[in-house]
Amino acid sequence: MKALLSEDEQLQIIAECTDGQKLIEETIRLKPNLILCDLSMPKMNGLDAIREIKKKLGDVKVIILTIHKEKQIFEKALQLGVNGYVLKEDIYDQLKFTIHTVLNGGKSYSAKITEAFAIGQGQERSELTFELLTRREREILRLAALGRTNREIGEELGISVRTVETHRANLxxxxxxxxxxxxxxxxxxxxxxxxxxMEA
Amino acid sequence: MKALLSEDEQLQIIAECTDGQKLIEETIRLKPNLILCDLSMPKMNGLDAIREIKKKLGDVKVIILTIHKEKQIFEKALQLGVNGYVLKEDIYDQLKFTIHTVLNGGKSYSAKITEAFAIGQGQERSELTFELLTRREREILRLAALGRTNREIGEELGISVRTVETHRANLxxxxxxxxxxxxxxxxxxxxxxxxxxMEA
DNA sequence: TATAAACTCAGTATTACTACTTAGATTCTC
DNA sequence: GAGAATCTAAGTAGTAATACTGAGTTTATA
Incomplete structure (x- = not known):
């Protein structure tokens, strides 16, 4: 996301914060025009951090980017005077456009792809390492990633735990x-x- | 994403496939107008699946949604006659719009939020459960999620492994x-x- | 300053995973 | 049909995590 926003010449990213406390400190220190932040952060809740910031520096602009569309949260954000509120699901609008274009008989390819063509970048390393896996190994990779224990995977696939262990070790x-x-x-x-x- | 696309009355989701093999089977069985698929899938690679499908059912439309902007992959997709190619980073365009609006002094709130207001839905459960955690517990949650062992976390924070185990168990x-x-x-x-x- | 909350640490036992090796059965391919 | 790749399985040993319990110390706050 940082890389993406950096492409825009009108924007300059001057800091990134991993928690609400740092966000406050850095905001006071750097006085940015705009803060883009999530609501769930370590150490201090996003809304609490924004309250602090708005108290000390009223003119800084704030955009919330979150998954939460709960009424209470949005109202709280509005009361604090946030300037933008973007739902993470909003960002799929581009995809919707492509779907409708294609359904109407058109074609639509990402502009960034053609740009990348000109520059001639691109690496396949990770795609290739993935190709190294056998079918069984991918199956087990998937189930393991979803939280199944080796024992459960074995039961699900009708094979011994030891076999699962072998596949897992190999992959x-x-x-x-x-x-x-x-x-x-x-x-x-x-x-x-x-x-x-994924659960939870 | 499914929920999001379902909101569009012009679209009807008739199947979801977890791997390339099922994608082929279901496509033949259901003959959809459009297939939206990733390139990396279990059992069979996305491009291989699309080759099969285009061979058997030439008129089905295909949109690729992927993180890959490698030239080779895109060219391969073009050769197979895919109708759309969306980069996952494209979907941030909506966010960019909001940023510029706010920087120009405007305000921009997600339309979906105001819609949700009318319906009066929304739950806070997960946000609240997160609030239950103490500072230390969130620190350990973060480090554990990043792949540190309890021993490493203990060393990093200057506390005993047993303490880390306790915090971890509690959270x-x-x-x-x-x-x-x-x-x-x-x-x-x-x-x-x-x-x-996250590594890897 | 009392009281709770948070942070600290350990004992004990169990379960899950990892590392390393060997090896037979099946399936694909040249 | 020979050979390679894949799938199957297990032995042995060591490391990591979990499930309990109990308990002392610090810190915040009412």
């Missing part, structure tokens, strides 16, 4: 993954699982 | 999480970690 080695977290990160980045189908 | 119980996968899913959904900062 971990092929992809150079060190733990479950990396396995999940890989699975998400390659579309083997989506965040939505 | 798992508070959030009703059963395993690391759910922990990660929760962390991602609440913006405690982003997929990008």
């Amino acid at each position: 971990m080695q092929k992809l150079d993954l060190k733990n479950v977290q990396e396995l999940i990160a890989f699975a998400i980045k390659h579309g083997v699982v989506s965040i939505d189908e | 798992m119980q508070k959030l009703d999480l059963k395993n690391v996968q759910e922990l990660i899913a929760f962390a991602i959904k609440h913006g405690v970690v982003s997929i990008d900062e």
